[in-house]
Amino acid sequence: MNILFTTSQVSPTVRERVALAAAFVDAALRYWLTVFPRVSRWLGHWQDRAEQIPDPALRRMAFEALHKHGNIEGATAFAAFAPRGHRAAVVRALAAFQAAYGYADMVSEQPHVQAIANGQRLHEALLVALDPRAPHLDYYAHNPQQDDGGYLKELVDTCRAALSTLPSYAAVAKSAQRAAARIVTFQSLNVGDRSEIGPQGDHGALARWAGKETPAGVDLQWWETAASAGSSLGVHVLIAAAADPCVQPVDIAAIEDAYFPWIGALHSLLDNIVDRQEDAMTDQHNLIGYYASPAQAAARMRTLAVRAMRSARALPRGQRHAIILAAMAGNYLSSPEANAPGVRVISQSVREAIGYLETPTLLVFKLWRLARGTTDTPAEIDSSTTETVPADRWWSTQTHDTDTSRSSNLR
Numbered sequence: 565m566n567i568l569f570t571t572s573q574v575s576p577t578v579r580e581r582v583a584l585a586a587a588f589v590d591a592a593l594r595y596w597l598t599v600f601p602r603v604s605r606w607l608g609h610w611q612d613r614a615e616q617i618p619d620p621a622l623r624r625m626a627f628e629a630l631h632k633h634g635n636i637e638g639a640t641a642f643a644a645f646a647p648r649g650h651r652a653a654v655v656r657a658l659a660a661f662q663a664a665y666g667y668a669d670m671v672s673e674q675p676h677v678q679a680i681a682n683g684q685r686l687h688e689a690l691l692v693a694l695d696p697r698a699p700h701l702d703y704y705a706h707n708p709q710q711d712d713g714g715y716l717k718e719l720v721d722t723c724r725a726a727l728s729t730l731p732s733y734a735a736v737a738k739s740a741q742r743a744a745a746r747i748v749t750f751q752s753l754n755v756g757d758r759s760e761i762g763p764q765g766d767h768g769a770l771a772r773w774a775g776k777e778t779p780a781g782v783d784l785q786w787w788e789t790a791a792s793a794g795s796s797l798g799v800h801v802l803i804a805a806a807a808d809p810c811v812q813p814v815d816i817a818a819i820e821d822a823y824f825p826w827i828g829a830l831h832s833l834l835d836n837i838v839d840r841q842e843d844a845m846t847d848q849h850n851l852i853g854y855y856a857s858p859a860q861a862a863a864r865m866r867t868l869a870v871r872a873m874r875s876a877r878a879l880p881r882g883q884r885h886a887i888i889l890a891a892m893a894g895n896y897l898s899s900p901e902a903n904a905p906g907v908r909v910i911s912q913s914v915r916e917a918i919g920y921l922e923t924p925t926l927l928v929f930k931l932w933r934l935a936r937g938t939t940d941t942p943a944e945i946d947s948s949t950t951e952t953v954p955a956d957r958w959w960s961t962q963t964h965d966t967d968t969s970r971s972s973n974l975r
Contacts, residue, residue, distance in 0.1 A: 581920055587883045588924060591891075594644040599655055603640040606659040607633055613718065619711045622671065626715060629666035636662045638895055639796065642804035645884045650730055650807035657726035657803050664689055664719040665796055669751060671707060673848065680766060682706035684752035689716055690744045693723040694737065694799070730806040735813070739820050740806075743798035746824070749773060750794040754849060767849060779825065787854040788829045788868065791836070795828030797892070801885075815880050822875035827889060830872045833865060834896040834914065837907050858906055862913040869893070869917035886921060893918050894925030898933060 607630065614626035630636075639662035643654040668690070672683035685705050692698045700717055704710035727733045753770040774790035792798075801819055805811050836843070836852045843850040855861035876885035893914060896902055902911045915922050 584883060584886070584921060585924075588887055588921065591644050591884070591887045592928065595641055598648075598651060599640050599643045600637070602643075602652060602655045603637055603659050606656065607636060610659075610663055610719070613715060617712050617715050619709045621709045622712045622715070625670045625674075626667055626712070629670040630663065632666055634895060635666055638892060639800050641888055641891055642800045645881075646804050646807040647809075653726040653729045654804055654807050657723050657730075658800055660719050660723035660726070661690065661693055661799060661803070662796060664693055664716060664723065665747070667716060667719070668703075671709075672751060673755065673846075676706070676708070678706045679755045680752050683755060684748060687748040687751045689720050690747060690799075691741060693720040694727065694741050694744055696724045696728045727803065727806065730803075731809040732811045733803075733806040735811060736802040736806045736816055739816050740799050740802040743802065743820075743824065746777065746793035747796065747799075750790055754790070754794065754851075779821075782825065784825060784829070785854070785864070787851045788833070788864070789825055791832035791851050792823075792825035792828035795823070795831045797831050798823040798828055801888075818879055822872075822879055822885070826868065826872040826875045827885075830865070830868045830889075830914070831892055833868065834893060834902070837910060838896055838899050838901040840907060841901065841904070852907070852910075858909050861907075862910045865910050866913040866917045869914045873918060890918055890921035890925045891928075894922060894929045897922070898926050898929035 611627070611630055614623060614630060617623035617626055636659050639658045640655050643651050643658060646654040665687075668686040672679070672686045676682045685701065686703055686707065688701055689703050692700060700720070703716050704712070750770070753766050753773070770790055771786045774786040774793065777793060778784050778786065778789040798820065801823055802816070805816065805819060833851060836850050839848075840850055840852060842848075852861055855864060872889060873886060876882060876889045879885045897911050897915055901907075915926070
């Protein structure tokens with residue numbers, strides 16, 4: 565029997581609100597004073613390193629991946645709660661892992677006659693990054709461009725060198741590798757349609773695989789499970805946990821259960837909301853389009869947000885996880901794309917479900933975007949010359965194209 569979850573949020577008491585406010589201020593100070601300066605330096609390092617990539621196409625894609633710097637900055641938020649003595653190593657590991665993920669994703673999205681095999685091999689770099697003893701693979705075995713001057717290998721080696729210094733990495737390694745293996749499968753199958761060279765990914769296979777991966781007794785649609793599988797948050801939180809010398813197996817198991825599927829699903833689907841127009845213009849699948857309408861998407865996303873917040877707060881040191889979750893949501897919901905026609909109702913439902921913490925996090929990220937005068941919109945998308953897709957036409961096209969995959973849910 566499937567368990568149905570209520571969409572009503574759990575409101576904190578006055579005492580809990582005071583404690584959450586204090587924890588939020590503490591987390592913000594830790595991040596901006598001790599984490600952000602480090603990740604900024606690493607971003608500068610990887611940009612300098614990308615300039616040295618011999619192949620011009622790979623060099624361009626490396627820069628485009630790094631242009632989405634918000635993903636890397638967000639990944640390192642978990643380091644704010646790491647012990648001070650290990651914080652620099654956690655930042656280094658998180659930044660390198662997320663940079664490798666973004667780069668592999670960017671390269672694998674290019675049209676390819678062996679898109680699934682190419683995507684799988686490129687993303688297997690993430691598995692190697694989490695195993696200090698694993699040999700490097702030929703990551704470009706199926707890719708037409710191959711000469712990156714050692715860029716991807718350097719990202720992988722930077723990540724695992726940092727991991728090897730963390731006191732509890734051996735305890736979390738298998739769980740982190742399990743989360744990365746789900747990313748590999750998701751990314752290899754979740755590729756867009758490009759009819760001029762034939763089919764790319766396989767969303768029928770993705771639906772069948774996600775149906776099997778859905779935890780027993782959980783009321784999730786297959787694309788919600790698939791979304792969670794593609795989320796890197798489950799890896800990020802375990803890397804941060806590895807810095808705690810006292811982390812226990814029961815804590816690791818609880819973290820896994822909270823981030824897959826609940827927190828991960830919310831994370832990836834919010835990312836899909838922000839990428840909706842870009843995906844439509846580049847023929848990439850967007851998981852939000854599997855919902856029948858914006859209203860249905862809003863209802864389901866509210867349910868996911870409520871369940872994600874409950875799961876976060878139930879974890880050991882749950883305040884920290886709740887703050888990370890609210891910050892992640894605030895980052896996405898403060899973007900212009902999240903308030904576009906057709907998705908505004910979805911964003912509003914998530915804001916309401918996140919509750920009290922969403923107000924300060926939204927304010928922080930709106931001010932941050934204003935100070936930067938920029939967003940994470942990819943540089944290659946020029947809105948002045950590219951026609952945007954009206955919300956109603958995008959939704960009807962997406963749902964029409966996915967009828968076959970809808971029927972592939974095996975649960």
